[in-house]
Amino acid sequence: MVSMTLKERLRSDLTTAIKARDELRSSTLRMVLTAVTTEEVAGKEHRELTDEDVLTVLTREGKKRREAAEAFGDAGREEQAAKERAESAVIAEYLPQQLDQAEIEALVTQTIDELGVRADGPRAIGRVMGVLTPRTKGRADGGAVAAVVKAQLTAG
Structure with a gap:
């Protein structure tokens, strides 16, 4: 059996999240897949991203969420900070175990x-x-x- 690429797994999980009416997960996965597509069409010619490239995009998107959560938290906008943290948690599920x-x-x-x-x-x-x-x-x-x-x- 051929294993799914990371991008295919993201798409499959998006479909599942939509069917389950999981707003947070579906919006986060849509956003990540948009970032992946943007990366694929950036530059002179379209290219299919490898799993390693998709990981790079996921890492970048997760970092954006963590930084935004911190900024919203510092500004006293706790509801927005919580949303960013929740999105970061969804993205983290697709990243390798983080080093302590x-x-x-x-x-x-x-x-x-x-x-x-x-x-x-x-x-x-x-x-x-x-x-x-x-x-x-x-x-x-x-x-x-x-x-x-x-x-x-x-x-x-």
Whole structure:
């Protein structure tokens, strides 16, 4: 049996959500699928996104929701913030298990040891991030990883 691509799974789940009259899930999946389609037609020619590309779109959309929820929360608009958090939770169901802080720190330490990098400014951070980014893609926020890299290199 051929397994479903991530995009097919999103479409299938959208159909299920519509039939179940699940407004939050159907509107969130519609929005994500629109972002996927937009990504497919961006550039000079139309292309079919791979699961990895779809994950990138999902990660970006999830991050937008988290940032919007934070902004609405800070502005005292709790109802809107709750909606953004709920959409983020729906998107998170399609992302790989997220790394926790300890896992990120362990990966950073391991990568710094592998590369034998010393704290020599932005170039060292760039080298470590270049190796770490593919390892953490879709599983950790790049900003959080970069902060740990910077902290470990400046502490070392």
